Amino acid sequence: MRKMWEIKQSAAAAETLDMYIYGSVESNWYDWFGDKHESETSAEYFRQELAKHPDVKNINIYINSLGGSVYEGTAIYNQLRRHKAFKTVYIDGYACSIASVIAMAGDKVVMPKNTLMMIHDPWVGVVGNAAQLRKAADDLDTVAAASRQAYLVKAGSKLKEDKLISMLEAETYLTAEKCIEYGLADEYAEQDADLEAAKAALESSVSQSDSKTDRFRAEITQLERLRSEAAERIKREAAEEAQAEIRQRREKAVAAVTNYFA
Helix, strand or coil: CCCCEEEEECCCCCEEEEEEEECCECCCEECCCCCEECCCCCHHHHHHHHHCCCCCCEEEEEEEECCECHHHHHHHHHHHHHCCCEEEEEEEEEEECHHHHHHCCCCEEEECCCCEEEECCCCCCCCCCHHHHHHHHHHHHHHHHHHHHHHHHHHHHHCCHHHHHHHHHHCEEEEHHHHHHCCCCCEECCCCCCHHHHHHHHHHHHHHHHHHHHHHHHHHHHHHHHHHHHHHHHHHHHHHHHHHHHHHHHHHHHHHHHHHHC
16 A cells, blocks of 8 residues: 655645555554554544644645545544535546545545546444443444535535435446536546556555454454463463372371371
């Protein structure tokens, strides 16, 4: 994945911040040993980096992402919306799921004619009792309503809420032409995107996620091995203690018999 942040100076000496969201939008995470791993697409990392450039005049946001955490992405969207800089979003390949919500923070959204957005209702995996499941569904409805506002604010009068709801429920892929028609994008880029490069970047990010999963699995395997070794050690030590106690009792019994017949 390419570096997320890069500062550039324009010919007019106005500071411009280039931001790349390439790959999954992810939160920071902790491994099984408690070590923190930072994600360059987390809301926390975003906040820290953006705070370093409070006076930046322009922010260019380049997106090629299949989505990720709705919570992280919503926070990123809101941070961008609050920033006083002029935001220009460039869709470099795909802006799917929560990545399309982040794109809505752009004062101007530019799409090559061969790029895509995908919009859908958020979903979540949950485990719990009936009350917890109902609450999760209610919470998800609230999250969905908040996400809809991002699209509607950007689209203005070009997209009615009932039409948006139907597209979200159907999980809809939108061409650049349709995005401009619905007000989710403002103009075409001067040239088409390199979709092969975009796909390769996404495949690389998926591989990185797979590597993270492999690390988790390796850590779990190591923990299981340590647990098994500890259990075996405890059993061995318990057996040794039992044998020692048996020897002590035998020695006491022999001594008692010897003293009796002495």
